[in-house]
Amino acid sequence: xxxxxxxxxxxxxxxxxxxxxxxxxxxxxxxxxxxxxxxxxxxxxxxxxxxxxxxxxxxxxxxxxxxxxxxxxxxxxxxxxxxxxxxxxxxxxxxxxxxxxxxxxxxxxxxxxxxxxxxxxxxxxxxxxxxxxxxxxxxxxxxxxxxxxxxxxxxxxxxxxxxxxxxxxxxxxxxxxxxxxxxxxxxxxxxxxxxxxxxxxxxxxxxxxxxxxxxxxxxxxxxxxxxxxxxxxxxxxxxxxxxxxxxxxxxxxxxxxxxxxxxxxxxxxxxxxxxxxxxxxxxxxxxxxxxxxxxxxxxxxxxxxxxxxxxxxxxxxxxxxxxxxxxxxxxxxxxxxxxxxxxxxxxxxxxxxxxxxxxxxxxxxxxxxxxxxxxxxxxxxxxxxxxxxxxxxxxxxxxxxxxxxxxxxxxxxxxxxxxxxxxxxxxxxxxxxxxxxxxxxxxxxxxxxxxxxxxxxxxxxxxxxxxxxxxxxxxxxxxxxxxxxxxxxxxxxxxxxxxxxxxxxxxxxxxxxxxxxxxxxxxxxxxxxxxxxxxxxxxxxxxxxxxxxxxxxxxxxxxxxxxxxxxxxxxxxxxxxxxxxxxxxxxxxxx
RNA sequence: GGGGUCGUAGUUCAGUUGGUUAGAACGCCGGCCUGUCACGCCGGAGGUCGCGAGUUCGAGUCUCGUCGGCCCCGCCA
Numbered sequence: 001x002x003x004x005x006x007x008x009x010x011x012x013x014x015x016x017x018x019x020x021x022x023x024x025x026x027x028x029x030x031x032x033x034x035x036x037x038x039x040x041x042x043x044x045x046x047x048x049x050x051x052x053x054x055x056x057x058x059x060x061x062x063x064x065x066x067x068x069x070x071x072x073x074x075x076x077x078x079x080x081x082x083x084x085x086x087x088x089x090x091x092x093x094x095x096x097x098x099x100x101x102x103x104x105x106x107x108x109x110x111x112x113x114x115x116x117x118x119x120x121x122x123x124x125x126x127x128x129x130x131x132x133x134x135x136x137x138x139x140x141x142x143x144x145x146x147x148x149x150x151x152x153x154x155x156x157x158x159x160x161x162x163x164x165x166x167x168x169x170x171x172x173x174x175x176x177x178x179x180x181x182x183x184x185x186x187x188x189x190x191x192x193x194x195x196x197x198x199x200x201x202x203x204x205x206x207x208x209x210x211x212x213x214x215x216x217x218x219x220x221x222x223x224x225x226x227x228x229x230x231x232x233x234x235x236x237x238x239x240x241x242x243x244x245x246x247x248x249x250x251x252x253x254x255x256x257x258x259x260x261x262x263x264x265x266x267x268x269x270x271x272x273x274x275x276x277x278x279x280x281x282x283x284x285x286x287x288x289x290x291x292x293x294x295x296x297x298x299x300x301x302x303x304x305x306x307x308x309x310x311x312x313x314x315x316x317x318x319x320x321x322x323x324x325x326x327x328x329x330x331x332x333x334x335x336x337x338x339x340x341x342x343x344x345x346x347x348x349x350x351x352x353x354x355x356x357x358x359x360x361x362x363x364x365x366x367x368x369x370x371x372x373x374x375x376x377x378x379x380x381x382x383x384x385x386x387x388x389x390x391x392x393x394x395x396x397x398x399x400x401x402x403x404x405x406x407x408x409x410x411x412x413x414x415x416x417x418x419x420x421x422x423x424x425x426x427x428x429x430x431x432x433x434x435x436x437x438x439x440x441x442x443x444x445x446x447x448x449x450x451x452x453x454x455x456x457x458x459x460x461x462x463x464x465x466x467x468x469x470x471x472x473x474x475x476x477x478x479x480x481x482x483x484x485x486x487x488x489x490x491x492x493x494x495x496x497x498x499x500x501x502x503x504x505x506x507x508x509x510x511x512x513x514x515x516x517x518x519x520x521x522x523x524x525x526x527x528x529x530x531x532x533x534x535x536x537x538x539x540x541x542x543x544x545x546x547x548x549x550x551x552x553x554x555x556x557x558x559x560x561x562x563x564x565x566x567x568x569x570x571x572x573x574x575x576x577x578x579x580x581x582x583x584x585x586x587x588x589x590x591x
Numbered sequence: 592g593g594g595g596u597c598g599u600a601g602u603u604c605a606g607u608u609g610g611u612u613a614g615a616a617c618g619c620c621g622g623c624c625u626g627u628c629a630c631g632c633c634g635g636a637g638g639u640c641g642c643g644a645g646u647u648c649g650a651g652u653c654u655c656g657u658c659g660g661c662c663c664c665g666c667c668a
Binding site: 033035036037038039040041042044053055057058059072073086087089090092094095098115116117118119121122123124125126127128129130132182183184202203227228229230232233235292293352353452453454480487489490537539552562563564566568 | 602618625627628629630631659665666667
């Protein structure tokens with residue numbers, strides 16, 4: 001039969017079971033493994049649903065058997081035949097279709113294939129640049145395709161959930177204005193306005209607020225965002241957000257809606273999670289975990305031991321305290337067993353995180369052991385142990401520095417120690433809301449305040465007077481959702497009051513004129529009856545990475561880029577014709 | 592911009608102190624094979640050791656530079 005004839009499959013390659021025995025089926029798929037016995041030929045036929053063994057027997061159909069000899073890896077086949085139970089003792093328990101096989105009486109080669117650059121069904125994972133160049137073959141290996149299929153199911157479920165919650169999906173422009181704050185923009189030159197540029201959106205932030213002013217009430221969008229910054233294992237230059245904005249809501253309502261959505265997402269992935277999620281303040285997160293996205297799957301919490309240390313004779317640490325610093329400690333579970341080298345490595349690691357050094361004391365059944373115990377009385381050591389909740393067998397580690405450095409350093413050490421000590425349960429999904437972020441941060445380089453979230457984030461009402469006295473103390477009505485130490489979402493209640501907005505711009509050192517020049521359209525809108533509103537955005541790629549148990553965000557994105565922002569498949573970015581540049585009024589000037 | 596690590600056959604990797612003709616497994620090609628499913632057996636092809644300099648009688652191996660993959664810092668919500 002000619003292969004131009006259309007073949008209609010009656011079953012897929014993953015569904016045949018013992019109950020189908022006797023049925024005549026037509027299957028299509030890719031030839032995986034061929035086991036050619038000269039006479040009998042077995043072929044594993046693959047499609048995204050599974051693998052079914054087909055048997056080509058010369059006694060059944062000579063021409064199909066003949067054709068089987070020319071089949072090679074990844075040929076596209078169509079076969080028709082009877083489902084049969086495998087002979088006694090030849091069933092394959094490792095395959096879901098392993099009880100049956102299809103005895104082929106007609107076979108078609110729908111397409112041939114070159115030998116793939118890597119073996120599709122192999123356990124070995126090829127180098128990532130090879131995988132990216134032949135992304136479609138990498139997908140055909142299976143796991144990646146499954147991640148994408150799950151991702152598709154999840155976005156569909158998110159849409160269904162949000163629609164039932166009264167949300168409407170609205171698309172916002174991809175070609176928009178460059179925003180002054182935040183990440184570096186990707187720019188797109190305008191042909192019709194030579195010399196002017198669009199920017200790709202870092203997020204739909206301003207548009208979704210305008211939709212609230214419009215009275216849409218509840219908006220969402222599953223959309224691409226673009227940030228021209230360096231890549232990481234969890235960062236791509238273009239990524240997808242589940243973006244939401246709601247009118248007439250507060251933090252608790254946002255959390256409730258989001259928790260329902262996240263629970264639905266995890267349910268789809270076959271994982272049960274507990275809601276509501278715990279909430280901690282930013283201040284607590286920083287104090288106890290040294291991070292605004294704490295991993296709470298394990299302990300190793302940070303303690304403030306400045307008090308007892310101040311009563312000791314340890315000059316080096318005391319000097320830090322006298323100059324306004326702090327001493328923070330972590331009791332490393334089982335760390336008393338660390339070798340000298342392991343401790344030295346830990347000290348080196350602390351230094352790479354900005355600490356000047358790392359003091360340590362082993363807590364053993366025989367007492368405290370360290371070269372620095374002589375500076376401390378037993379009472380003080382007991383007091384430190386009590387504060388840090390150290391038990392026998394632990395290693396107490398100390399960082400004396402500014403609060404910022406000490407907490408950051410110990411926060412990073414607790415992560416690497418937990419990994420090293422096997423304290424992280426990979427099957428756990430530990431969510432936590434982090435609330436009450438500071439409204440402002442101080443940019444030492446530019447010598448001015450900058451918005452920690454963005455300039456439209458509302459301050460906590462009772463903190464508003466602090467604009468005049470201590471702006472850094474103002475708490476924002478901002479919240480993040482952290483999962484296993486990864487920030488998967490963040491948002492805030494927005495300012496809808498023009499006078500508060502003015503104080504915010506003033507604090508940022510932005511004149512009315514400047515603000516008007518940059519965000520005039522939003523400020524205008526806020527004056528036409530903007531409802532109280534707020535929102536949040538979730539990083540879909542990061543969420544998918546964790547749900548799928550992947551190491552890298554690239555494993556849940558169909559066509560990702562390398563760390564240099566290059567796509568080995570399309571070889572983008574690439575040069576363009578002179579003509580294209582001329583039309584845009586651009587001239588190349590590389591130095 | 593900086594630090595780390597890797598780059599050897601189509602793929603995954605090994606390659607000793609710098610020393611003869613650079614190996615293995617899988618894959619590929621040819622042959623044989625009727626119950627395999629990591630099929631088996633016989634035979635074969637396949638290498639710019641990322642690239643460029645340097646040191647050396649001699650470099651896959653040492654040095655420097657450079658390009659690329661990955662991880663991290665800076666950057667980035």
